[in-house]
Amino acid sequence: MMPIWTKSGKKHAVTLLKVQDCHVLRYISKEASGGKTSKLLVGGKNASPFSKSESAMEIFKEAGVPRKQKVTTFNVTDDAIIKPGTPLYAAHFRPGQFVDVTAKTIGKGFQGVMKRWGFKGQPASHGQTKTHRRPGAISTNKAAKVYRGKKMPGKMGNIYRTSFGLKVWRINTKHDIIYVNGSVPGHTNCLVKVRDSQLPTYKDCNKNPPFPTYFADGDEKLPEDLYDEEIFQFTDPSVTYA
Amino acid sequence: RVSSDGKPEKFQPPPKPVIIDKQKQREERRFLSPEFIPPRGRTDPLKFYIERKDMIQRRKVFNIPEFYVGHILAVTTADPYANEKTSRFVGICIQRGGKGLGATFVLRNVIEDQGVEVCYDLYNPRIQAIEVLKLEKRLDDNLMYLRDALPEYSTFDVNMKPVSHLDHEEVPVNKLQVRMKPKPWSKRWERPKYNIKGIKFDLPEKKMKEAQKWSQPWLEFDMLREYDTSKIEDKIWKEVSEGLKN
Numbered sequence: 001m002m003p004i005w006t007k008s009g010k011k012h013a014v015t016l017l018k019v020q021d022c023h024v025l026r027y028i029s030k031e032a033s034g035g036k037t038s039k040l041l042v043g044g045k046n047a048s049p050f051s052k053s054e055s056a057m058e059i060f061k062e063a064g065v066p067r068k069q070k071v072t073t074f075n076v077t078d079d080a081i082i083k084p085g086t087p088l089y090a091a092h093f094r095p096g097q098f099v100d101v102t103a104k105t106i107g108k109g110f111q112g113v114m115k116r117w118g119f120k121g122q123p124a125s126h127g128q129t130k131t132h133r134r135p136g137a138i139s140t141n142k143a144a145k146v147y148r149g150k151k152m153p154g155k156m157g158n159i160y161r162t163s164f165g166l167k168v169w170r171i172n173t174k175h176d177i178i179y180v181n182g183s184v185p186g187h188t189n190c191l192v193k194v195r196d197s198q199l200p201t202y203k204d205c206n207k208n209p210p211f212p213t214y215f216a217d218g219d220e221k222l223p224e225d226l227y228d229e230e231i232f233q234f235t236d237p238s239v240t241y242a
Numbered sequence: 243r244v245s246s247d248g249k250p251e252k253f254q255p256p257p258k259p260v261i262i263d264k265q266k267q268r269e270e271r272r273f274l275s276p277e278f279i280p281p282r283g284r285t286d287p288l289k290f291y292i293e294r295k296d297m298i299q300r301r302k303v304f305n306i307p308e309f310y311v312g313h314i315l316a317v318t319t320a321d322p323y324a325n326e327k328t329s330r331f332v333g334i335c336i337q338r339g340g341k342g343l344g345a346t347f348v349l350r351n352v353i354e355d356q357g358v359e360v361c362y363d364l365y366n367p368r369i370q371a372i373e374v375l376k377l378e379k380r381l382d383d384n385l386m387y388l389r390d391a392l393p394e395y396s397t398f399d400v401n402m403k404p405v406s407h408l409d410h411e412e413v414p415v416n417k418l419q420v421r422m423k424p425k426p427w428s429k430r431w432e433r434p435k436y437n438i439k440g441i442k443f444d445l446p447e448k449k450m451k452e453a454q455k456w457s458q459p460w461l462e463f464d465m466l467r468e469y470d471t472s473k474i475e476d477k478i479w480k481e482v483s484e485g486l487k488n
Contacts, residue, residue, distance in 0.1 A: 002293060003344045009320065009368045016289055175288060188285055232367045234299040239367040241322040 004169055004179065005232040009239050014169055015184045017101070017192060019176040020045045022088040023065045027081055028073075037075045040082060043068025044191050070191040080212040090176040091214035093194070095228035097168045098202035099178075102193040103186035107158030117151040161185045165199045171226040271412070273308045274479050276338060277345030277364065282469050293342040294478070298485035300365050307372060310413065311335050312380035314398055315349060317360075320368040328370060331360050332400045336385035350388060352397040357389065376405045379415045381439040390427035391420045391441075434458075 004014045026041040033039045041059070047069040049057060060067050063084040093099065113119045113135040121133045135153075139146045163184055170179040178194065186192060196206065214220070227233055278297070280290040300306075309315060313335050321329040333349030336359070340346045345364040350357065362369065388396045395418075407413075419442035422431075431438050432445060434457040443450060461467070 002289075002342065003363070003365075005367050009322075009366075011363070011366070016292070018286070018288070172292065175292065177292065188283075234296055234365075234367075235303065236367075238304055238320065238370050240320050240370070241327045 001183065002179075005239075006230045007232050007239065008230075009232075009241075012169070012181060013183070014179045014181060017178045017180055017184070017194060019088065019090040019092075019178065021066075021068070023063060023068070024082045024084050024086050024088065025059050025063045025065065025068070025071060026084050030078075035075065037077060038081065039073045040076045042072055042074060042088065044070035044072075070193075072193045074195065082212050086213070087216065089173070089214050089216060090171050090178050091173050091222055091226070092210060093168050093171060093178055094206075094209055095168050095170055095226050095231075096205070096207075097209065098197040098199070098205050099166050099168055099180060100162050100164050100195050100197050100199075101166055101180060101184045102160055102162040102195070103184060103190055105157045105159055105161050105185045106187050108156040110154065111156040112153045113151065116153060116156045119151075165197050165202060167228075169228050169231055172224065173222045173226065174224045272479060274475055274482065275306070275308070275345075277341050278478050278482060279341070279471050279475060281341050290342065294481065295485070296343060297365060298482060300367075301486060302488075304369070305372075306364060307374050309335060309347075309372075309374050309377075310379045311338055311383055311385055312378050312416065313374055314376040314378070314402065315347075316371075316373045316375055316402075317349065317362055318370045319362070319366070320370055330400075331358075332375065332398055332402060333358075333360065334385065334388070334396065334398060336388055350385075350396050351400075352393045353400070355393070357393065357396060359389075373404060374407075375402050377407045377413050379413050381415065381417060382437075384436075385440070386429070387422070387427075387431045387436075387438060387441055388420065390429075390431065391422050395420050 001013055001015050004012050006012070021044070023043055024040055025043045028039040028041065030036070030038045043060070043063075043065065045068065046066045049060075049067040052067060057067060059071070065085060108115070112133050114121050114133050119135060122128050122131045122136070124132060135151075138150055138152070163182065166184070167181040168178055169181060171177070172179075180194075184192060196209075210220075214222075232239060278294060280287070314332065315335055316330060316332045318328050318330045320327060331349060331351070333351035335347050336350050337348045338345070339348075343365045346361050347364060348359055348361045350359045352358070418440060420440055421442055421444070425445075429436065430453070431441060432443055432450060432453040434454060
């Protein structure tokens with residue numbers, strides 16, 4: 001994570017996400033998937049092919065691509081289908097876009113009710129006998145049972161969570177890095193799924209995105225760094241207020 | 243021996259030989275700002291490389307002088323609410339923290355009997371100028387104890403004139419021992435954890451010995467805490483000097 005300054009002098013914190021060897025693996029049509037839209041399987045970072053069975057490696061062999069560590073599905077409209085085997089780059093996103101980022105949160109192991117659910121616990125003194133971090137009462141008398149989903153101690157973290165509506169400030173096309181506003185779930189160097197935002201406020205935000213994706217061997221030659229309009233670039237002189 | 247005058251001649255010792263060692267080249271003083279050195283961790287070195295490129299880019303446009311903790315600096319920032327849209331603050335640098343683009347330094351001064359500390363980002367684009375008014379290293383890396391010292395040690399004239407300093411000379415170390423206000427202090431500075439050399443402790447011997455109870459003499463031999471930055475510093479120095487030359 002890194003600070004970034006806008007032209008008005010405000011400071012924002014930004015997370016760097018690297019697009020490492022992403023390839024499209026498979027196209028699943030609407031009928032085959034059984035959903036409302038067709039799906040595209042996309043694979044992330046390269047990994048060793050020796051620790052997976054042959055049947056699992058079939059997908060990668062079909063696409064002609066080394067084994068990927070993370071495989072995700074994206075729901076895609078019919079006009080945005082891409083041929084399996086095409087590489088995907090960070091330039092698929094443009095500065096000024098809004099993005100949802102999904103990842104597995106940091107695993108905290110078996111945790112008590114105060115850390116996991118934010119319960120208040122009991123006082124430290126004034127006669128409390130062996131009760132300082134316990135949940136206390138778990139149900140009422142009339143219910144005569146404990147409801148399903150009662151907040152209790154258990155394994156915390158290591159589940160998929162999404163942060164919605166993160167602005168993309170900057171894209172580095174040389175190293176394939178996306179600068180995304182705010183924080184993102186997961187530990188450093190963890191694998192992450194980045195998707196165009198589904199929030200209704202950002203429905204009309206994308207003006208002329210690269211559609212269906214940015215092709216490296218296409219005609220477009222992009223500069224090494226793409227900045228949002230409001231970002232202060234370090235090549236400019238210091239900010240002044242007129 | 244008697245000279246022509248008749249009086250005994252005073253003994254003139256022979257002139258001492260002056261050895262001019264032309265072979266020895268004067269070592270160029272290398273200063274790598276501490277925020278360039280990446281902290282120990284599992285982050286990808288690519289992230290530090292990209293951050294360094296941004297830092298070098300900023301340094302090309304705006305000159306960040308070499309300064310240590312204990313220097314007296316004057317910083318002018320752009321302020322939308324001030325009269326002339328700029329505000330200038332003079333103070334002694336008590337702490338340099340943070341790594342990479344988020345590096346900060348804290349300046350302290352006492353203005354009209356009120357101690358004021360301001361924490362500035364080194365790479366904040368609103369900073370218009372950083373001038374070093376007086377070059378002076380102190381015995382410690384962290385002068386937070388000036389908060390509990392007598393206010394005369396933190397007062398500096400706001401209209402101070404910059405003291406000239408030659409480039410090739412070493413930065414002078416001020417071995418000043420600061421007198422403190424009576425206890426209680428914000429932190430127990432006499433404890434060996436802070437390792438402060440710049441305070442003149444007027445505490446009784448018993449208190450000083452009691453403070454040594456919290457010493458951890460095994461820490462300096464702990465091999466897992468060792469972080470040897472010499473090779474990293476050399477690489478980064480080369481990268482930074484090449485980047486700034488262009």
